[in-house]
Amino acid sequence: MQKLVVIGAGMASGRMLEHLFEAAPGAWDVTLFNAEPRGNYNRIMLSPVLSGEKSYAEIVTHDEAWYDTHGVTCRFGEKVVGIDRDRKVVIGEQGEVAYDKLVIATGSNPFIIPLPGHDLDGVIAYRDLDDTNRMIEAARPGARAVVIGGGLLGLEAAAGLRLRGMDVTVVHIMGHLMERQLDEAAGYLLRRALTDRGIEVCCSANSKEILGEDGKLRALKLDDGTELPCDLLVMAVGIRPSVALAKEAGLETGRGIQVDAQMLTSDPDILSLGECVEFDGQIFGLVAPLYDQAKVAAQTLTGEASEYIPREVSTKLKVTGCDLFSAGDFAEGEGREDIVFRDPARGVYKRLVLEGDRVIGAVMYGDVADGNWFYGLIKGGTDISEMRETLIFGPAFQGGASVDPMAAVAALPADAEICGCNGVCKGQIVAAIEAGATSLDAIKATTKASASCGTCSGLVEQVLAVTLGDDFVLPTAKPICACTDHPHEDVRRLIKAKELKSQPAVMQELGWKTPNGCHVCRPALNYYLLADWPLEYQDDPQSRFVNERNHANIQKDGTYSVMPRMWGGMTTPEELLAIAEAAKKYDATVKVTGGQRIDLLGIKKEDLPHIWADLNAAGMVSGHAYTKxxxxxxxxxxxxxxxxxxxxxxxxxxxxxxxxxxxxxxxxxxxxxxxxxxxxxxxxxxxxxxxxxxxxxxxxxxxxxxxxxxxxxxxxxxxxxxxxxxxxxxxxxxxxxxxxxxxxxxxxxxxxxxxxxxxxxxxxxxxxxxxxxxxxxxxxxxxxxDPWAERATPHYERAWSPLADLTKEAAE
Amino acid sequence: MSWIDIGALDDIPVQGARVIKTKMGCVAVFRTADDAVFALSDRCPHKGGPLSEGIVHGHKVTCPLHNWVFSLETGEAQGADEGQVPTYDLRVESGRLLIDASKLAAQSAA
Missing domain, CATH: 3.30.413.10 (Sulfite Reductase Hemoprotein, domain 1)
Structure with a gap:
């Protein structure tokens, strides 16, 4: 067996090992070093962990059992201190390991701006699980956070912290957010969406100094003198390839570790891949090219001819409710033309950049459904002169106007890429479905589509729906009811994020399709609003199920059951006498319940205020046997x-x-x-x-x-x-x-x-x-x-009696 | 038609109902969010549930016992369920509710 040592257990080296074990099982004796005290997890999903939408356990890609099965010697939490290329050994803190082949996948380091005060307690970077956990710990509702950096990572951090209840300000040095992926107009829409959910955004803002008190962070000072008080300061301004180890070992490095198209460094026994490498002057930060490199590196190790070719990448932001997409090159320039579509009411913006008859860039905000189609046109260099007039409306409008939302996906060719992270095309997904993978999870397991950042899971589901037809049942995130497209989770989150404090506000802002909901969504909304805004929201009895509205359990014959509270299941002779008298007076059936109480069944609605008054008089209150x-x-x-x-x-x-x-x-x-x-x-x-x-x-x-x-x-x-x-x-x-x-x-x-x-x-x-x-x-x-005491009044006696009695009218 | 005053519009909560007793059994008098009023028999044709205790949404009501949904305008069961609730003419005049008693009477005569 050949000895392979891998330094760094990140997403790139993890994928490389998967390919390697698949192509040559048992051929390699692998030792894996990782400075973090854990194995490979899906770093892209740290944002949902931060926001609380996922747990760490859900984002682990390789667990102990996996390393075990493949005989990987794991040296996690151990730093590598040097590489001796003459003796072909890697020197770890706990001792040396010899290698036949070495893979350096040390990834990148977050860039910390050397501002005065950057070493204060409370200033952190956003790179790994430990950073994420530190942010979660610091994220107390009402506490204040400043995020320096309005790029992908910074905004995901800001949104996550906001969802955890913090007051968040984003400080960005450029004129608009995500300037590397978005143009100004899309940057504006994104900024507005973030402001709407309570995140402050300062653009063209230069940080000058981090202010502290007793070694603890107090505020960020900008160069115009503004002070932004904060309890947590997150720096998310970029990454630098981690090259120190390779450089010390005498490998050729530039901005990153230099590799050729086979992922070999200047030493033919040492490969490198991931965020630490430089190829053809480029460095890498998104996952898709890393996975391509992983495949090439594995093939180089097994002696297969292979060549890494960088490809266009696309970007999506993983902030719930902010849909944006960008791909290719969208800078303005000579010989370039734009096609722009705007719908201010819906907050939709789409821009395509053309050079000659080809699309070379796309930016979309608000409606990104056609993103992958445009991305396919960019990558394929497709001649679009035939469809130029309707191009911006997407694939559904090419060759006949179909309004079927599935049409866009149905129209995609087999080689259209669905999952950008893992480079999975529609054809592969369709093949997997035909081989029996008929759910999203099964597709994930067999093709890896949507298994990384997850933003394409909607598209994968549409491919499932198109391929399976009626056999496909959408599994997750069912809307609350037919009045809305939002599932419960989204509604709860948006009620808080958008500070919606009434049912009309929720229905308007979240686009309810009915004028005032239905018997399914109204009780849910009423509960969410009263739970989230107890002081502001007024409970709506008309949005409650009959039992909670009438404070008694309706029975099959329309009468009610009444159950006084017996604290801890204890009662007294006096209470029992009062219950017995009430039972006789209102002709009740008496039942002892499993919850250690006594139930009086068969009470008429108009008698409820009276029996409650009688039981109140004996010191008893409602048992809430009818409530959620x-x-x-x-x-x-x-x-x-x-x-x-x-x-x-x-x-x-x-x-x-x-x-x-x-x-x-x-x-x-x-x-x-x-x-x-x-x-x-x-x-x-x-x-x-x-x-x-x-x-x-x-x-x-x-x-x-x-x-x-x-x-x-x-x-x-x-x-x-x-x-x-x-x-x-x-x-x-x-x-x-x-x-x-x-x-x-x-x-x-x-x-x-x-x-x-x-x-x-x-x-x-x-x-x-x-x-x-x-x-x-x-x-x-x-x-x-006590709802009984509040309702045992003449008002309720009247309101709960018949409005009129026509049985006494003389027959005409 | 013979119109009988059964009470004030404001006696009925918005998106709620009250009942009136008649010789034909109880009749539910509904008031919707847009202040329209409807009178229907207070008996769900499925298992006799009191429709007056259901959640009112749009011009519909959901029976509190097993969630059948009825149109307040026609009394017809919605969706997959089949059933019909008798309806009665009801109107509002100067804030008072007037119900057409002739149908109630006609039925009682029949």
């Missing part, structure tokens, strides 16, 4: 009575119920506290359960005992009752703030990618826990009110 909100806290008798009890489970249950009652949640929320692991209160199938043990309390979440049966998963183990209460409040509030309407916690947890993120938010990060509790208390100041 806190239901019961089931308890056992604990140390009060039980010979096995380890803690006061009843007392703790009552404290929890008194703290949490009245809050609205995305779906119903059931709890239990049980006094010992015998679990008489069945705490391990609740949305949140507490099991008392001798040393304290075990909190677990995400159980279910309905249509699905699920055991809870451990959230935290704590020593005091106060910690149980704090963590429960914080968990409930996080659920309130981020779950989709009608998702029980176990579904929500699955969608967030597991408990890891939630534990970080409510258990580990004490400051964040406190902030969640504070927001919960603000909401409780409005919503922790």
């Amino acid at each position: 909100g806190l239901r019961t806290v089931k308890t056992c008798v604990g140390t009060d009575w039980c010979r096995f009890g380890t803690q006061d489970s009843t007392g703790l249950g009552i404290k929890l119920e008194k703290r949490l009652w009245g809050s609205w949640t995305p779906h119903k929320f059931k709890m239990a506290v049980t006094g010992c692991p015998r679990n008489c209160a069945e705490a391990t199938c609740k949305d949140l359960g507490v099991v008392c043990v001798d040393s304290g309390f075990e909190i677990s979440v995400g159980g279910a005992a309905g249509m699905e049966l699920k055991e809870t998963e451990p959230l935290a183990k704590v020593a005091t009752e106060q910690e149980v209460i704090d963590i429960s409040v914080a968990f409930l509030q996080l659920y309130r703030e981020s779950a989709n309407y009608l998702d029980r916690p176990y579904k929500w947890i699955a969608k967030t990618g597991g408990l890891e993120w939630i534990i970080a938010q409510v258990v580990d990060d004490l400051e964040n826990r406190a902030a969640l509790i504070e927001r919960f208390d603000i909401s409780q100041s409005v919503y922790q009110k």
Whole structure:
């Protein structure tokens, strides 16, 4: 076996290893060094991790098992200190490794502007997972961030931090944003979109100095004297190929490590690829050319003839709601012509740059559906003279006017590129579909299309739809209902980002297709608005399901059930007498429930205010048995009575119920506290359960005992009752703030990618826990009110009675 | 036609309903977001759910029991469901609600 040493476990070298193991399994004994203490992950997806839309686990491309299977010796977290080319060894911090072939894939370093104060605590670059995690840690709602750099990375960082609730200002030295990818007009639209979501943008702004106090960051000072106060400063101004190691080893370097078309450096036993190389005077920062290089490098290693040819690249910004696309060369110049399309109302801008009869550049904002088609024309050097007049309208308008949205994709030739990152063409996807890959995930697995930045997943789905016809069912991101194209996640995010505080505002701004929604979207919107803006939004009873509007459970015959709260399942003889009297007076059927309460069934609507007044008079309040909100806290008798009890489970249950009652949640929320692991209160199938043990309390979440049966998963183990209460409040509030309407916690947890993120938010990060509790208390100041007491009034007695009784009118 | 005053428009919440008792059973009186009013039998033809307790959207109402959707204008079930709810003539005059009792009476006579 030949010995191969790879320095750097990034996306380029990772892809090269994939090709190598596929072409020559077992031929190489590979040692992989990585300065980061982890293997290869999809760096492009750090932005969704930053914004909270994805977790780290979701972006790992090679896990331990993969390295294991291919016999790779991983030396992660270990820096390489030198290369001895005479002896053919790589010198790591922990010792030497001999090589037959060496691949240098050291990537790039973020460029830190040497401003005074750049070494202050709070100034960071945006390059790897550690940077991302540092930003997430710093991103407290209300804290202020400044991002220097209005390029791709800087804007993704800004959008992510904004979604995490920070006040964000972008400082950009050039006259418009993303000047390398966008022209001025598109830059303006992008700037407006970012401003709309609350991100401040300063262009033509020169940073002068970073100001600090006691070694900690305080503000950024511009050269016009403006001071921008900040708690976090992110520098995203560019990257420099990391060449130090290669240079020291005596390899030829310019801006990057110089390689030829076979990816060989000036030493024929050493290859290099990725962001650290320079080829033909070019350096590289986007993933598509890196993957091409990976393929060539693998072929060079296996002795196959191959040649790297740089190609045109296209760019998309991964900020939800900002659609932009650019490709090719769009500078103005002699002999170049523009075709421009603008629709100010929709915020759409498209510009094509022509030279002779060929398209050489394209910039699009707002509607980027045709981007890949134009990109194909650019790459192919297609003669467009025949379709010049309708060119800007895209492929759907070439050769007959079809308005079918699928037509654009159907019209693409087999060699049209769909996935720019991985260089996957339509033909390959169609072949994969015909071979049985009939879902997006299957396509990802078999072709890698949409497996990197993911922005082409919509196109891949359209290829699926065109190829499979009616057999294709769109799997993800279903809209809430037919009134909108937005899924729940987008609506929640946009309500916050755009500060939409009323239903008409949401429906107008997000383009609802019906005048006032329907029975599916209105309850969801009503919940999202009251959860996000408890002080500003006025709850709308007409957008609530009947049970929540009438504060009782409707039964199949149109009567209602009434259930008073029994704190922690405890009651008294006096309460029981009052319940018995009410049951007789209103002719109720009496049922003991599984939640340790008593249900009175068969109450007429017009009697509701009366029975509530009677039960209120005996000191009882609504049990909210009808709500998407806190239901019961089931308890056992604990140390009060039980010979096995380890803690006061009843007392703790009552404290929890008194703290949490009245809050609205995305779906119903059931709890239990049980006094010992015998679990008489069945705490391990609740949305949140507490099991008392001798040393304290075990909190677990995400159980279910309905249509699905699920055991809870451990959230935290704590020593005091106060910690149980704090963590429960914080968990409930996080659920309130981020779950989709009608998702029980176990579904929500699955969608967030597991408990890891939630534990970080409510258990580990004490400051964040406190902030969640504070927001919960603000909401409780409005919503922790007994709805019975508010409605046991003459007004409701009237409003809930028939408007008129015509049975007494004489027949005509 | 014989118009009977059954109450004030403002007695009905916007996007809500009230019921009136008649010899034919309860009739739901709806008020939509654009202040149009409709009177329909308060009984869903599916399982008898009280339509007056449904969510009102556009000129439609969704039955609270099993989410059947009905046109308030025609009483017809929407979408894949099939069914028809009797409708009654209703109008607003100087803020008062007037229902045509002749149909109620005619039915009771029948």
